Structure formats: structure tokens, C-alpha cells
Amino acid sequence: MTVTFRASPPDDLEALLAFSTSDPVSWIDADRYRQESVTRNYRPEWSFLAERDGRPIGRALWWGGSDAAKPSTLDDLIVDVSDDDERVAVAAGLIRAGAEAFGTLPEWVVDVAVDWHDDPRAVAAVAWREQAARTAGLGRTTERVSVAWEPGTGLPAARTDGDLTFRTGDDAEFLDLFARVTVGSLDAHTRATVAELGAHGTAADDLEFYLTLPGRRQDWLVAEDADGLVVGFVLATRTAYDAAISYIAVLPQHRGRGVVDALLAAALRVHGAAGEPRVVGTTDSENVPMRRAFERAGFTVTKRRIVFEA
Template identity: 45%
Template sequence: MLFRPTTEADLDRVVACTVDEPISWIPADRYLAELAERMYRPEWTWIAEDGDRVVARALWWGQSGSEHPVALDCLYVDASVSDQVAVAAGLLTAGLRAFRAQGARTPPLYNLTLSNGWRADAAVSAALAWRRQAALAAGLTEEVERLRFEWTPDLGVPASSGRLTFTEASDEAFLQVFRRIAEGSLDAETRRNLAVKGAEATARHEMDFYLGCPGKREWWRIAHTSDGAVAGLAIPSATPYSPNVGYLGVVSELRGRGHVDDLLAEITRIHAGNDAELITATTDMANAPMAAAFARAGYRNTQVRMLFSEPSG
């Protein structure tokens, strides 16, 4: 079995791979469109060959300007392969090793999209099972289940409660609030980074991530209470596909007072004011307060995402 990145000569064989399992995958038209925008690239597309047959394919994705891939979007192994886990794990291991050798500091995570209620669907559970085993075998042992939410204009634009005021601020001011929010966060990645890196490095990591997203820096807001105290921050952001709820958080001493609703409403208003037709958002399944806030704001839970990543450290 040969594991290798593709070249332009492999394109026809790459797009011929078809996933017939009930799980997220990247069809040929999307791959070709995003290949043209350098979000997929031949060197980020890996295949497993058995003789002259392509028996497995891994599609890693990044932003157009990314030096290294950000996420694995699609993992396919032909149903005729007797040990799908072994082939998939070998393909992932080879790709991740190559990205690391090329200077990638953070291995790309594996992002799988599932339907709501997937545990009750035997076919979906089976499609996930061998992919999960392969991810774990390749070292992507941190597993997080996330809920995806969506807002559309028919849901209405929330009015301000008047409890908080929102202002623009310097990067340093935002960094300080990021640091305060990290303490006691329910977000799995934040908690892992906090344990390994400490509050300062965690805050810097999160802020740098959002500075690198397609959203505009001038959208960012710090929230203050009526007496001028910092309550938290709201970062409307974007992916290459749509505006999203990038980051919001309340400082630890003011949690439990409903300010999360004000922060989410401000993000929604900013995007709606820019004529957004769709706003997406995700939160960890374990972060029940944030999921509840999305529900109160009318955001619809549309999907589940399973994320597999390498442990921090």
C-alpha cells in the first residue's frame, strides 16, 4: 500500500471517489471549485494506492492564504478494503507526518458533520465508527462533539436590552478580556489550552485565530455594564462561506446574569446590519449554557460536528 500526496495528473482519479455512506463528504464539484481557490490543493490531497487502484482518499482543507492545512474535510476508504481502519489510519498518519515535517505547528483537526440524532441511526454510527478508530490511531485522540446553529433573516433581528454598551477597542484591551474570559470557560479547547499553556498564551492563541479569520476587525466589540465595568466581548466573524458568531464570552465575575444573550444579540445585529442572509455558529455539546442562549435567540440547531484533534502540549 502506497500513501502519497497527489499531483495534477491524479485529478481525475481523485474526483472519481464517491462516498455512499450517510456522512459528510466533499463531492467533485465542490472540490474542483475550492481547488481553484487553493482551499484544496494537490499537496494537501492524499491517496492510498493498491497497485494502480486508488483505495482511499483524504482531503485536507485550508484558507486560500494558508501555509498549512487547517482541517481534514473528507476521509474515504473503498468498501472493498478488508481493514478500512488500518488503511485510513495509515493514510492519516502519513499526511500528518508530512505536514509536521513541512513546518505545521498545529496538526489539522478532523472535522466530521453528522445529522442531529445520529446515534439512533445505525448506518451513520457505522460510518463514524471506523473513521473515529482511524483518527484515534493516527494520534487525533481529543474528541469533541459540537452543535451547529444557524440564523436567517426570517428569525428577526434582536433589539438591544439596553443593559450593556458596546465599544471598539485596541488589540491590547481585547487581549485582556480574552484572558479574563478564559478562566472558568466551558469550551473544551479553551480548557485544554488553559491547562497546558496558561491564561496569557491561551488568550493570545484565541485572539490571533480570530484576527486571521475572514471577518473584519472593526466588527469587534467590548461590552460594558451601566457602571462602566467590562462585562465581556463580542466578536462577529466569518468563514470563507458565511458570517458567523466567532467568539463571545462574559468575564467570570459577571456570569449567570444573562449577559450572554446581550452579547449574542449584538453579534447578530452587526451581521444583520451588513445584510447577512445566514449566520452560523457552533458550541460544544457540553457547553449547555451557550447552547441554551442560541436557542433563546432563535438560532436553529441544524447539525452535529465531531472534531478529532491532537492533544495540546
């Protein structure tokens, strides 16, 4: 039987919101969808249904900024069929239908529990989603760790071999810094983007993206040592929901000196001064140095995130 895929107009809302899943992964409930539809983070033209003989058997919900022309992430994909091969085919079909409509292939984000590797149901749930992602053209899978810090934790002690000072910088300087810190990066997305676009192309892509994030531009901080040499930088910005450490990097020649601790502390002071109740961050599971830096700063792991991207 033929399966069709289409965007879901407003009069399909009840069918769209009737989906749920028992898989131990994140999904969007009706209340959240309605709340974020008001802010245009979810939209009918970004919400797709898969149908067989007129019956909905799958849905995909893409998320984007309130003023964005296109969505940035696939937040939710649920398929209500029992056959594993068909589940993969329907999921891949939904992703491809969205990509065709948007003219781009946004990343697919699946949040799972911290200990998901120990749960066979979670492992199976991630496995079929990864197969669907690859079928649809999202060939790269990265596991990321989400962390959070609260003011009661206290600020971390900076471990550097000298005092650092912090200042703002203009876009041209940050463009240069984004390019310089790609050397030896442990971040999977950065390495893949450098392989595709080169260091300067990656820097331009990064600058363009981070300028779109909420938060104050003056909270992008450049760190200098006692000799006036730039050693690293940190972007204290916001997600749609929380204050965030969106980007933190140490120049290659200054790594291993504890500069990252001072950068984290500086960003936390910015958010603390603004009265933020919570600060979040993410890093690749395989980026052990950054994970340990977050731990030293008092961040706790809240979840793991599976990211499928082209």
C-alpha cells in the same frame, strides 16, 4: 499487500474525485472540490491518495485558507475497503502521511445529521473514524452543534440587569480578555488548550487564530455595563462561506445575568446592518448554557460536527 500514501498531483484528479461514500457523513463532491481548488482552499499538495498495487483505495482532502501555508482541517476522508481493521489502518495512514508532509496535525471535522445518534449506520461510521483518528494521534473527540440564524427570525430580546454599551478594543485588550474568560469555560477546546499552554498561552493562540478570519476587525465588540465595567465580548466575523459568531464570552463574575443574550443581539445587529442573509455559529454539545442562548436568539440547529484533534 503494501499500501502507499502520497499527495495527488493534478494529473491524478480523476482518480481523486472518483471516490464517494454511502456513509451518512459529510464528504466533498467533485463540483465543490473543483470550485474550491480555484480559490486554493483545496490543493493537490493537500490532497492525498492511498494505493494498493497501484489502485487507489482511499483519499484524504485537507482544507485551508486561500493564502495559508498549511491546511487547517481535514475535511474529507474516504476508504474503499471492506475489512474494518484495514479501513482504520488506511485512514490512519493517510492522516499520518499528511501530518508528515505539513509538519502539523490538523483537526479532522466530520459533519453528521442532527439525529445521528439514532442512526446505527451513522454511529458505526463515526466509530471507525474515531478509532482511526486515535490511531493517528488525534486523541480528543468533541461533538459540536452547528446553528444558523436568518433575518426573518428577528433580533432576540436582551435579558440583562442593566443597559450595556458596545465598543471596539485593541489587540492588547482582547489578549487580556481571552485569558480572563478561560476561567470556568465550558468549551472543551479551551479547557484542553489551557491545560497545555496555560491561560495566557491560550489567549495568544486564540488572538492569533481569530485575527486570520475573514471579516472586519472593528466588528470585535467589547460590552460594558452602566458602571463602565467590561462584562464580555463577541467576535462578529465570517467563515469562508457565511457571516459568523466566531467567539462569544462573558467574564466569570458576570455570568448568569443574561449578558450572553445582549452579546448575541449586538453581533446579529452588526451582521444585519451588513445585509448578511445568514449567520452561523457552533458550540459544544455539552455546553448547555450556550446552546440555550442560541435557541433564545432564534438560531436553529443545522447539523452536528464531530471534531477529532490532538
